[in-house]
Amino acid sequence: MKSDDTNFIQRLQRQKEDALEFIVDKYLPLIKGITYKVLAPLNNEGVMEECINDIFLAIWNNSKKFNGEPNDFRNWICSVAKFKAIDYYRRANKQVEISSNKIELNMEKSVEDELLLAENQNELIKLINQLEPVEREIFIMKFFLGLKSEDISVRLGMTKASIDNRIYRGKKKLNKKATNLKLGENGI
Numbered sequence: 001m002k003s004d005d006t007n008f009i010q011r012l013q014r015q016k017e018d019a020l021e022f023i024v025d026k027y028l029p030l031i032k033g034i035t036y037k038v039l040a041p042l043n044n045e046g047v048m049e050e051c052i053n054d055i056f057l058a059i060w061n062n063s064k065k066f067n068g069e070p071n072d073f074r075n076w077i078c079s080v081a082k083f084k085a086i087d088y089y090r091r092a093n094k095q096v097e098i099s100s101n102k103i104e105l106n107m108e109k110s111v112e113d114e115l116l117l118a119e120n121q122n123e124l125i126k127l128i129n130q131l132e133p134v135e136r137e138i139f140i141m142k143f144f145l146g147l148k149s150e151d152i153s154v155r156l157g158m159t160k161a162s163i164d165n166r167i168y169r170g171k172k173k174l175n176k177k178a179t180n181l182k183l184g185e186n187g188i
Contacts, residue, residue: 009073012063020060027074031055031081038085042092051088055081127174135170138163 003011003022011019031052039048058080066076128139134156141147141155149167153160 009070023059024056027077034078034081035085038089042089047088047092051085055084058084127177130177131170131173135166138166139170142167
């Protein structure tokens with residue numbers, strides 16, 4: 001059986017590849033238009049193509065979530081395309097911002113500053129390793145991976161308030177341990 005206008009949704013939800021081919025043939029110009037409209041300011045064809053591929057992958061992976069008539073399907077994939085393109089735009093802008101900040105920071109630092117920074121980071125990692133496993137995991141997600149407290153709470157199955165409390169208590173512990181280390185160094 002081949003996909004057509006009457007059965008492509010059901011076939012897509014059953015993960016039949018011909019349904020995906022049908023959708024690509026039918027909706028590619030629409031998805032390209034949405035993607036190019038959102039990502040045009042980036043002026044990067046590679047990002048646009050990657051985003052389009054990711055949109056079709058999202059449609060394939062989430063097809064079972066679609067409940068509606070064939071007329072509604074067009075609106076649904078437009079929404080998927082729009083939000084994926086916006087995600088790509090934000091990610092690309094964030095990478096450019098981070099890169100420019102690193103360049104600015106690196107221009108201002110001397111070799112001695114770089115060595116001190118690396119040494120301080122190693123000491124911080126040693127301190128974090130002294131925390132309880134859950135607190136350590138929270139700190140790594142929060143301060144090294146840059147996740148928000150809400151995201152951490154979802155991943156660990158805890159409340160946001162619990163995450164924030166553990167961060168607060170962990171900071172106090174780390175501050176106390178760091179202060180003790182500095183006092184120990186001065187006393188030597």
